[in-house]
Amino acid sequence: MSGIEIRNLWKEYGEQIVLENVSLTIAPRAFVALVGPSGCGKTTFLRMILGQESATRGEILLDGKLLPKEPGPDRGVVYQRYSVFPHMTVLGNVMAGPEMRSARILGRRFGAARRAIADEARAMLAEVGLAGSEDKYPAQLSGGMQQRLALAQALMMKPRVLLLDEPFGALDPGIRADIHALMRRLWNEIEMTVIMVTHDLREAFTLSTRIIAFERRRDRPEEQARYGATIAQDILIWPPRVAGRRTMYEIDLHSLRDDPTTMGQFAGTTRPTGDGHAQTYSALG
Numbered sequence: 001m002s003g004i005e006i007r008n009l010w011k012e013y014g015e016q017i018v019l020e021n022v023s024l025t026i027a028p029r030a031f032v033a034l035v036g037p038s039g040c041g042k043t044t045f046l047r048m049i050l051g052q053e054s055a056t057r058g059e060i061l062l063d064g065k066l067l068p069k070e071p072g073p074d075r076g077v078v079y080q081r082y083s084v085f086p087h088m089t090v091l092g093n094v095m096a097g098p099e100m101r102s103a104r105i106l107g108r109r110f111g112a113a114r115r116a117i118a119d120e121a122r123a124m125l126a127e128v129g130l131a132g133s134e135d136k137y138p139a140q141l142s143g144g145m146q147q148r149l150a151l152a153q154a155l156m157m158k159p160r161v162l163l164l165d166e167p168f169g170a171l172d173p174g175i176r177a178d179i180h181a182l183m184r185r186l187w188n189e190i191e192m193t194v195i196m197v198t199h200d201l202r203e204a205f206t207l208s209t210r211i212i213a214f215e216r217r218r219d220r221p222e223e224q225a226r227y228g229a230t231i232a233q234d235i236l237i238w239p240p241r242v243a244g245r246r247t248m249y250e251i252d253l254h255s256l257r258d259d260p261t262t263m264g265q266f267a268g269t270t271r272p273t274g275d276g277h278a279q280t281y282s283a284l285g
């Protein structure tokens with residue numbers, strides 16, 4: 001399981017309030033898209049879940065336990081660019097994380113352990129469509145291939161939460177469609193919760209189970225220091241998507257009733273009414 005609970009989270013940098021009182025429950029295996037205007041704190045929010053930034057106030061819990069203060073293998077991340085090591089081969093990049101972990105546990109890497117990691121890395125590269133590129137360096141790959149590599153590298157650590165910061169933002173539309181299909185397959189197959197920052201609403205609707213929009217409700221310059229961004233919209237994708245179940249007919253809608261991913265706890269959520277139609281609640285009313 002990998003449910004995330006965010007309780008009354010605030011982030012301030014000096015005088016500037018970036019995030020204001022964000023509370024959110026994310027169900028295990030949800031795919032949440034995070035949208036909002038530039039500078040509203042999406043990356044900051046992701047970095048707090050990753051453990052690269054600490055909250056000024058509030059808590060983040062993963063499966064009911066407070067998140068450790070530093071990044072760990074339970075949380076993987078892919079950025080728009082520069083997620084991979086340029087001086088390592090494709091295979092080396094994918095092996096690096098597990099090798100470091102096994103070196104820490106065993107003191108050094110034994111031949112058999114290393115071979116097992118290499119086998120797993122090759123299988124992962126095949127999974128993301130990079131079989132045959134094992135000996136290349138990242139600079140020899142296209143942008144789409146580099147992002148596939150970054151995904152493979154993150155997934156090798158078997159994260160419970162995968163954080164994506166505009167991972168497909170720099171790709172051409174055709175390549176982006178291919179990698180969307182890959183991303184959807186990986187989310188269906190692997191037990192993980194995904195949180196993705198994107199500027200592309202179409203991408204958000206294509207991939208996610210739920211869209212969270214951050215917005216600064218008061219945005220006059222003199223108010224910026226006193227008010228941060230918070231959740232302005234919480235939109236359920238309808239018909240619902242559930243990881244591992246590809247069609248609506250495989251989804252037991254009644255079992256979803258207590259699932260915040262699909263039922264949405266906040267104003268602005270689109271809820272199924274039970275008769276197959278969606279009902280949208282006003283965001284601010």
Ligand SMILES: Nc1ncnc2c1ncn2[C@@H]1O[C@H](COP(=O)(O)OP(=O)(O)OP(=O)(O)O)[C@@H](O)[C@H]1O
Pocket residue numbers: 013018036037038039040041042043044045
């Ligand atoms: N380390 C930092 N020190 C001070 N201010 C910061 C720091 N990191 C971010 N900020 C500020 O916090 C605000 C939110 O930044 P953030 O990058 O999280 O926004 P964003 O919504 O991801 O923006 P974009 O969509 O443009 O990537 C910005 O005003 C930014 O300048």
